[in-house]
Amino acid sequence: MSVTAAAGFRAAAATAGLKASGTPDVALVVNDGPRHDAAAVFTSNRCKANPVLWTERTITDGRLRAVVLNSGGANCYNGPEGFQTTHSSAELVGELLDGGAFDVGVCSTGMIGPLLDREKLESGIRSAHDALSTGDDAGTAAATAIMTTDTRPKQAASAGDGWTVGGMAKGAGMLAPGLATMLVVITTDAVVDAPVLDAALREATRTTFDRLDTDGCMSTNDTVILMASGASGVEANHDALAASVTAVCADLTAQLWTDAEGAHHDIEIVVTGAASDDDAVTAGRAVARSNLFKAAVFGKDPNWGRVLAAVGTTDAVFDPHDITVTMNGVMVCRAGGTEAGDPVDDVDMSGRHLRVGVDLGAGEASATILTSDLTHEYVHENSAYST
Amino acid sequence: MSVTAAAGFRAAAATAGLKASGTPDVALVVNDGPRHDAAAVFTSNRCKANPVLWTERTITDGRLRAVVLNSGGANCYNGPEGFQTTHSSAELVGELLDGGAFDVGVCSTGMIGPLLDREKLESGIRSAHDALSTGDDAGTAAATAIMTTDTRPKQAASAGDGWTVGGMAKGAGMLAPGLATMLVVITTDAVVDAPVLDAALREATRTTFDRLDTDGCMSTNDTVILMASGASGVEANHDALAASVTAVCADLTAQLWTDAEGAHHDIEIVVTGAASDDDAVTAGRAVARSNLFKAAVFGKDPNWGRVLAAVGTTDAVFDPHDITVTMNGVMVCRAGGTEAGDPVDDVDMSGRHLRVGVDLGAGEASATILTSDLTHEYVHENSAYST
Structure with a gap:
């Protein structure tokens, strides 16, 4: 080993x-x-x-x-x-x-x-x-x-x-x-x-x-x-x-x-329904880089609007009203909000692992991006490092 | 008014x-x-x-x-x-x-x-x-x-x-x-x-x-x-x-x-010596989006290595060994580290304003990007927003 x-x-x-x-x-x-x-x-x-x-x-x-x-x-x-x-x-x-x-x-x-x-x-x-x-x-x-x-x-x-x-x-x-x-x-x-x-x-x-x-x-x-x-x-x-x-x-x-500095949650972003592998990676990476989304996860807040806002900044193929978002299995956003999502209160974020599913509804390709939440400990460790 | x-x-x-x-x-x-x-x-x-x-x-x-x-x-x-x-x-x-x-x-x-x-x-x-x-x-x-x-x-x-x-x-x-x-x-x-x-x-x-x-x-x-x-x-x-x-x-x-959520420092990133306006904006924006750099500023740490690491992720025209970085007027990195920089301890970060100068040494274009530091208050406000 x-x-x-x-x-x-x-x-x-x-x-x-x-x-x-x-x-x-x-x-x-x-x-x-x-x-x-x-x-x-x-x-x-x-x-x-x-x-x-x-x-x-x-x-x-x-x-x-x-x-x-x-x-x-x-x-x-x-x-x-x-x-x-x-x-x-x-x-x-x-x-x-x-x-x-x-x-x-x-x-x-x-x-x-x-x-x-x-x-x-x-x-x-x-x-x-x-x-x-x-x-x-x-x-x-x-x-x-x-x-x-x-x-x-x-x-x-x-x-x-x-x-x-x-x-x-x-x-x-x-x-x-x-x-x-x-x-x-x-x-x-x-x-x-x-x-x-x-x-x-x-x-x-x-x-x-x-x-x-x-x-x-x-x-x-x-x-x-x-x-x-x-x-x-x-x-x-x-x-x-x-x-x-x-x-x-x-x-x-x-x-x-799972050893990322200061992290409270290990966030797995699984993008499916993409038109290409590159699109899936691009969309997943945009979510992984959203400080607003990562701070929300730290606060155990299943704020799916911040997922969509991040995906919306990319050039991946999708129609905004075809996107589905799940969090730990709960479909919090269905068809880009045109149909009612399941209650966000049903999302259990008490554990360390959060699986965010983003279905772009645009094809068959998929990719998984791994990231962490944005926490006080991250800010602390990185503000104090060289001093 | x-x-x-x-x-x-x-x-x-x-x-x-x-x-x-x-x-x-x-x-x-x-x-x-x-x-x-x-x-x-x-x-x-x-x-x-x-x-x-x-x-x-x-x-x-x-x-x-x-x-x-x-x-x-x-x-x-x-x-x-x-x-x-x-x-x-x-x-x-x-x-x-x-x-x-x-x-x-x-x-x-x-x-x-x-x-x-x-x-x-x-x-x-x-x-x-x-x-x-x-x-x-x-x-x-x-x-x-x-x-x-x-x-x-x-x-x-x-x-x-x-x-x-x-x-x-x-x-x-x-x-x-x-x-x-x-x-x-x-x-x-x-x-x-x-x-x-x-x-x-x-x-x-x-x-x-x-x-x-x-x-x-x-x-x-x-x-x-x-x-x-x-x-x-x-x-x-x-x-x-x-x-x-x-x-x-x-x-x-x-x-x-200057009213950005949770900010302790207003960071002005002035990119000069760029080959084009687009290059200057791209380089400045990369620095503005570096969580590591922004957390360092919160910690009053003039960590210029994180500025260079951010600029290095872009496609702007530059030679890594021509870049100069100043912080509030102190030249902390001279010619990409090939010549000795001035002491980082001379950088006064006690005030709210931090001016980061990045000279790419590649042309005459320039641009200024405005950003904020990454603080505990930012994480707190954005983790607690919808709850």
Whole structure:
């Protein structure tokens, strides 16, 4: 159930002192092979952090020996010295593994702007390297070291036919609570070429992480890396691998969703009856980004008017008078209000989960977007973060 | 300084009992002519309220005798009966003025979904009609009756060469605090044809109300109506009229901005160095919609990384390493962090006003977007609104 679930991988954590809290802040995941195929996807934010700029280059040959991750600083928008820190940490990991910097991916999370203390970071990397080990404890240590405002480590695994996929994550999606950073490392011991890994990873992230939208803010550091060791000796075809990688991504997505900063409700927006997948995603995302709707959910107020107002801002195909809205199974808006809806008082919002169904009445496509309510705790955590 | 500042206009308010608070909730503005030229702009939300659907039709001939407005209900998404309520209230006003329903604009604000009590509304309209009068007190009464969570009435006037423009507003922009509705009525006694009114109004709203973005949520009811009585007997050309209408719209915009629900800071985002006006607006709006940035401002935290992360999500032309960010005059980010910024501790955020300067370094265009911080009070007011 961790990033070390697949054979051929070791992991470790260390405390470098980058975080004021003094908790572990450096993680290392090493692929011992025999193969080193890899793929990655990154934030589409045009203001990219130094580790993203670095890893985008190193992944071009479809090969990685290791990934080094740190919390306690995003290493973003801090000039050439910041990029040099990323480069030198990759060089150090490469040296320790008798390889080169170009086979090392780097991920960082934390505040934008400040420089990372390079000496502390390098000392942490050496400690983590000394502690590398297989087994779930090592994976859990790594998953814990990359936590920032996360309240728990996030890990998952999926068994294929003779091979395994494991993974770890931190943060809360494209738009992240507090630190605005999602970092994910996924491993497999299947024998699989880099292009197949890349296709499987893109297919998996499109319908999992990309449909999590907790606060509408896209990170400068989001990175998802998939590495394959081939240690099982068993080949995986694209479909089987994509299914397992998708299962791990979906599991991690759910863990990110339900640990979103300050959230009282996990809101699942299920858009059906859309003319296309894109329309369904667009409509669902508009609802997920409505502060008015999210504040209403915090107040346990089934305010469906705010759902319709959000859908109305999109270019999705629909007739305003064909839309149906349900909340936890109660049809609060029927045919865009032209027929009487069921009583809003029937909606039970006392639990943590709220399922909002939006039927656009325009086709057969559907999509689910995951979001959170807008709470006092969200405002508090994000107003107090860097101070 | 009110909607009755221009000659030829009377106004009044009444308490119909639509609002639980028992405060005035119906306003009437009547153009006594001799001319009745009019223009209007509406929300671009595709889920439009009944009064918007109605007034979109009545304005097509460029003529209005009166506008009737109510708080206490948006009259939106409540089926054919809701539209019938809008229609019958326009008919009643038409009758009372010895005219037709089609010369009456209607505006509503409040919660989406519930039906308005037609009997109460009509009784309020009759009372308002009985109370119609010229003078600032009447204008102020009307401006007060359309308030919802507004803490004060919003009025403005501008003197032209022999004519006057006056106006009133409620709400807080495209994305409105609480009720998600901005209603504006502007009057002038200039002699001016409807097409000129329309051009002047569109020009004015494009750079005033359209650049106010307090919470990212677009209303189903937003309406801005401009009526001309010709009572001054003085003709106004397009440029002079547009300047006065823009002045009134800018004044009302500032009043909406500084009364945004729950706000502790009025945030002015000034984007310069853009390749085009559209780019400047896009970049500014992205910052205005970043919950992370807005929560940081609430916490008096000059977190410029969140400004860059927001700008990075847009398609505006820029090089990430050419961007400069200032906060209340302190250059906190210089050349995208490649040169040292001034100390963030020098930023004084103790006052209500925060000016964020973003220089994209990509051209000569600029735009200013007005927004508010994300506070506990915003969450509280919008989580408790319909309950």
